[in-house]
Amino acid sequence: MKKSPFPEPWFHGEIWSEKKLDRREFLKKQLKGALLITAGATGIYLPKPILASGVPDIGIARGKPGPAARAAVGLLGGMKSFVKPGDKVVIKPNITFPHPPEEATITNPLVTRELAAMCKEAGAARIRVLDHPVEQAQACIQATKDALSVFKKDMVHALMQKDFYESTPIPKGLKFKQTDVMQDVLEADVLIAAPAAKSHAMTGVTLSMKGMMGLIWDRMTMHRDYDLDEAIVDLCSLLKPDLVVVDATRVLSTGGPWGPGKVLEKDTVIASKDMVAADAKTVQMFQWYGQRFKPRQVDHIRMAHERGLGRMDLENLTVRKIEV
Amino acid sequence: MNFKRIVQTLSFIGFLVFLWLAAFPLTEFIPVNAFLKLDPVVFLGVGISARSFTPFMGTAVLILGLTAILGRFFCSTLCPMGVTIDIADWLVRKASRKQSKPLPWNLKSLKYQILLFILGAAFGGVSLVFLASPLSLVTRLFSLIIYPVLYLVGGSALTAVRPLANFLDITGIVYTHVSMLRFDLQWFTVSLFIGIFSLAVFSPRFWCRHLCPSAAVFALISRRPLIRRQVTKECNQCGRCQKKCPMGAINDDFFVTDHSECIVCMTCVSVCPEKAVGFPGQSINQDGHVGKISKDRRRFIQAGASGMGAAIITLTSLNHLHGDTGPGRTSNPAVIRPPGALPEKAFLARCIRCGVCMKACPTNTLQPMGLFAGFAAFFSPRVIPRRGPCKPTCNVCGQVCPTGAVRALPLAEKVWAKIGTAHILRHKCLAWEFGKKCLICDEFCSYNALDFKMVDDIPVAVPFVDESKCSGCGLCEHNCPVQARAAIVVEPMGSLRLATGSYPVRGREIGLDLNLRRGRGDRLVHYQEESTILDDTGLPPGFSK
Known part of the structure; x- marks a missing residue:
């Protein structure tokens, strides 16, 4: 096993809900981490092979949720290469079920928190963590709200009213050509998708692309009036995240999207600028229903690749891995 | 301001605050329905029509006892209807700028006749308390008309300031949302009150003088107070x-x-x-x-007999809910009662249509009912799943019901209080009929009552309802993406209506298996290995070759 260039993880194996850091302690650790990552990115700390070429297409980090998220983004050049000072950022985790993170149906709140912290360090003027949960909105977002309570600002919101959405054309949509998108997303400078790695009974998997359905008001029409996979690709031609961070710390390998299903403890975070590549890599890396799949076997990933929204030809993409 | 005014104001504020707090989550230890329990017509009417006087009525008896000593103090100090009418009188007088012109004939005995009419109907087994009980009326006014209007106005105000709040990044305001209350049959409440209020042109407190049946009860007791x-x-x-x-x-x-x-x-x-x-x-x-008191006995007897007659006619209505089943019993499938509602006959006898449950319902699914189940059920609450599901983690309707028409069940019991059963209209279902990838009903179901299976000739997995696991909460119907009528609908079929006893015990006896499968704070759901549904290609759901 490759020795991690990073010191011990900052969170020493505590369960997400049991131990609460106070804000000062948390920020101190953030700062320490930020310095290390900066050091890593500038080549002071990282071992040679990782420095060999420029920024990879996909960065994969293994470790505890927070540090792994930070390291995966670090492999792509760190958050500062996505978020400029003064930017408005929307982070879209999957927080659409009122379940504890152990069930792997929502994005691990520690991953979400780390992303928010990194955006803050990069100088984001406004960070909002948004989703459109299916039901019991407050219960759905509570775990994430708790984890992010270390920040002064209340970032986590479930937008359950049409007022928050604005009618938007989808110019590149083949059939699905108009939808109501969260105003915050339309206003944002940076959109970060932070899906949980989950199986999905209708679309095979639900990752960053399927997750974009949580940014619109009426997703029922996608089930009702279109082929779901096609409509997802149409939607993703409009909503393209600047950065995708797939939380595969736990993978819901069966029984998705709602669970309960088989949870694989994988301690992995996958980051990419390319939503198709990130999703494709996630499909390829893990077992789904006890089997291995190629990215092209997920319809919406294949269609997105064919339509040039991103790349699923992993063999031609550069992947860099790190253990933290 | 004299002492009486102060008490009256405080009491009215208390009434408004209690009603405001009749909401999910319920503030414990606040008797949000306390005022309704003071009304002697509720006490007598419900007691007689339900053929049982239960402890909830104790407070009304206390008020009656005090009335024998203090006179009709209730009307001038505690009664929120009285305050509302005082305010309306004042407004009407301001608007008309005229002296009230008294009616030429004496109507003081009318209230006794109304009282006797209601009690006569109650003896006949039909509760018409809702037509004239002052506390029921005024609670209904505020629950179903005034508060929804305030919500709408407040919500619009929030929307108006939202851009500014967003600019200033005050997320507390930006993301506050007011869920709208909307109610059916507003005309009934509104026209009733327009009528009552406009009587102010004849005399102040016209309602209290001439019409209020509770005033009649108080009047009988306070003929010579201490x-x-x-x-x-x-x-x-x-x-x-x-x-x-x-x-x-x-x-x-x-x-x-x-x-x-x-x-x-x-x-x-x-x-x-x-x-x-x-x-x-x-x-x-x-x-x-x-x-x-005008001792026109004949009139009083006539009033009581008319009430009895009205009850009998009501009972002959085709759609009257007799609460039993069998050949020849029409029962409207739209009558889904709140969870924990007593067996229909007892429920109708107890329900005073005050609207507190409807106001308190967090999903706005409880709505007053029209005349389609007979006059005896008019304005009683029913669940309309298309409007909202019966929230699995809420038991507020029973907690706020003043008469026990809906039982106050602890949450663990309420989960078992099955209100109906969902079934799929396959000819409308996106999966069954159109072969589309839709699993919304399963995604929303909190009871794990839906199974998706592959069947011949359909390219996608299709839903099946496991009736024994379905509580009828309507999360599926509410969220079904099919337009107009949903492709999965709840009917009161199989609803559990117990007057006494435990819902889980009875539910298990008849083979139900109702469990909330998920939710924050629930114990972790452990995955059990089961054979995954594979289609002919041997692939799990959602993957292609």
Whole structure:
């Protein structure tokens, strides 16, 4: 096993809900981490092979949720290469079920928190963590709200009213050509998708692309009036995240999207600028229903690749891995 | 402001606050339905029509006892209907700028007839308390008309300031949302109150004088209360007291009082220039002048008999909910009762249509019902899943019900209080009929009552309902993406209606298996290895070759 260039993880194996850091302690650790990552990115700390070429297409980090998220983004050049000072950022985790993170149906709140912290360090003027949960909105977002309570600002919101959405054309949509998108997303400078790695009974998997359905008001029409996979690709031609961070710390390998299903403890975070590549890599890396799949076997990933929204030809993409 | 006004104001504020707090999550230890329990017509009408007087009525008895001592103090201090009418009277008088012109005939006995009509109907087994109980009426006004209007206005105000709040990044305001309350049959409440309010042109407190059946009960008890209006010899016959008395309770000689009509508002005391009027604890002089209730027995008997007759006619309605099943029983599939509602007959006898449950319901699914299940069920609450699901983690409707028409169940019991069963209309279902990838019903189901299976000739997995796991909460119907009528609908089929006893126990006896499968704070759901549905290609759901 490759020795991690990073010191011990900052969170020493505590369960997400049991131990609460106070804000000062948390920020101190953030700062320490930020310095290390900066050091890593500038080549002071990282071992040679990782420095060999420029920024990879996909960065994969293994470790505890927070540090792994930070390291995966670090492999792509760190958050500062996505978020400029003064930017408005929307982070879209999957927080659409009122379940504890152990069930792997929502994005691990520690991953979400780390992303928010990194955006803050990069100088984001406004960070909002948004989703459109299916039901019991407050219960759905509570775990994430708790984890992010270390920040002064209340970032986590479930937008359950049409007022928050604005009618938007989808110019590149083949059939699905108009939808109501969260105003915050339309206003944002940076959109970060932070899906949980989950199986999905209708679309095979639900990752960053399927997750974009949580940014619109009426997703029922996608089930009702279109082929779901096609409509997802149409939607993703409009909503393209600047950065995708797939939380595969736990993978819901069966029984998705709602669970309960088989949870694989994988301690992995996958980051990419390319939503198709990130999703494709996630499909390829893990077992789904006890089997291995190629990215092209997920319809919406294949269609997105064919339509040039991103790349699923992993063999031609550069992947860099790190253990933290 | 005198003492009486202060008490009256506090009481009214209390009423409004309690009603406001009748919401999910319920603030514990606050008796949000306390005012409704003070109404003697609720006490008598429900008691007689349900054939049982239960402890909830104790407070009403207490008020009756106090009335024998203090007179109709309730009407001038505690009654929120009285305050509402006072306010309306004031507004009407301001608007019309005219003196009220009294009606030429004496209607004081009308309230007794209304009371007897209601009690007659109650003896006949039909509760018509909702037509005239003042507390039911005023609660309905605020629950179903005033509060929804305030919500809408407040929500619009929030929307108006949202851009500014967003600019200033005040997320507390940006993301506050007011969930709208919307109710059916507003005309009923609104027209009733327009009628009641406009009677102010004839006299102040017209309702309280002539129509209110609870006033009739109080009047019967307060014919000679211990503490009552008396006038000393200082009286100079100026007549102000008589002129100002909102109830018309003072006779032409100003000494004699119709104590049954006096609501102890003390107006006569405050307007008397000679300080000759008082409410002493014991007799002074001039006593013995007591007004008389019109003793027109024939009219009263007629009123009671009419009530009885109305009940009998109601019972012959085709759609009357008799609460049993069998051939020949029509039962409207739209009548889904709230969880924990008593068996239908007892439920209808107890429900006073006050609207507290509807106001408190967090998903706005509880709605007043029209006439499609007969007059006896008019305005009673029903669940409309398309509007909202019955929230699995909420039991507020039973907790706020003042009469026990909906049982106050702890959450663990409520989970088992099955209100109906969902079934799939395959000819509308996106998966069954159109072969589309849709699993919304399963995604939302909190009871794990839906299974998706592959069947012949359909390219996608299709839903099946496991009836024994379905609580009828309607999360599926509410969220079904099919337009107009949903492709999965809840009917009251299989609903569990227990007058007493435990829902889980009875539910298990009849083979139900109702479990909330997920939710924050629930124990972790452990995955059990099961064979995954594979289609002919041997692939798990959602993957292609």
